[in-house]
Amino acid sequence: MRTRMLALTSAACGAALLGAAALPASATGSGAGPGPEPEAAGVGAAGADATEATAAELLAEVRSCARISKGAYRTDSSSPRATVPVCDTTDAVFWKADMDIDCDGRRSRACNRKTDPYFLPETAFQSSRGEPLDSAVLPHVVVPGPGKVWDHRKSGLTGGSVVAVVYRDRVRYGVIGDTGPTGIIGEASYAMAKALGIDPDPSTGGAESGVTYIAFKNSRVSPIESRERARSRGTRLAREFVGR
Secondary structure (H helix, E strand, O other): OOOOOOOOHHOOOOHHHOOOOOOOOOOOOOOOOOOHHHHHHHOOOOOOOOOOHHHHHHHHOOOOOOOOOOOOOEEEOOOOOOOOOOEEEEEEEEEEEEEEEEEEEEEOOOOOOOOHHHHOOOOOOOOOOOOOEEEEOOEEEEEOOOOOOOOHHHHOOOOOEEEEEOOOOOEEEEEEEEOOOEEEEOOEEEHHHHHHOOOOOOOOOOOEEEEEEEOOOOOOOOOOOOHHHHHHHHHHHHHHOOOO
C-alpha cells in the first residue's frame, strides 16, 4: 500500500469545520441496522438491474475534465508530483485516482490500532447519534479538507453527500464520510473497497490507480449511516447523470 499521511489534523479540523469486515460491528443510528452487505449496495457486471447506470455509461460521461480545482492533488504523501485534478459538471464533480483505505472511526475487528497503524477513533462527519462512522460497515469516501486547491463545500458537497465510485466494471454508492489532508486525494472506507472487490486491508490493500469518484452536488442523505438511502438515491442520480 502507498504510504498514507497520518490524518490526525484532517479528522480534527474536519470535525471543527462543520469520517465490511468479516465480523463487522453493527453500525449505529437510524438506518444502520441489519441490511444487505455493502457488496450488494451497488451495481455489478453480473445480475445488474438493466435500469441502473453501468460503469461504462458513467465513465463515458467523465472522459473530459473541466477543472474546478486550482491545481492538482497528489495521490499519496510520498507522491513526487500532483497529478489529479477535480473536474466539474453541472450535477457532480469527479476525480480519477488511486484508492487508499480509510479505517478511521468506530473501532471494529477490521479497523483498530492493530490492523491500521494510522487508525484514529474519529471521523470528520458523525452518525445521527453523534458517534464516529464505522468504516468497516459504511461505504464512504474521503475528500481533501478545504484548502487552496479546492473546497468541497463550495461544490455543494458535505458529509452525507452521495458518491458513485467506479472500479473496472463495478459501481458502488456511498457517501462522503471523512476528510483528509488538504493536498492528497484518493481514499475510501474499508467497506467501500471491499464492495468494489479491492483488497480492503488498511496496511497492505487499496488500488494503485483506476478508481473514479463521482460526487453528486446537493445530494446529502440523512441519516448519513443509511447505506440503503445512499444506494437508492445514488442509483437515481446516476441514471440522470448518464441521461436516462
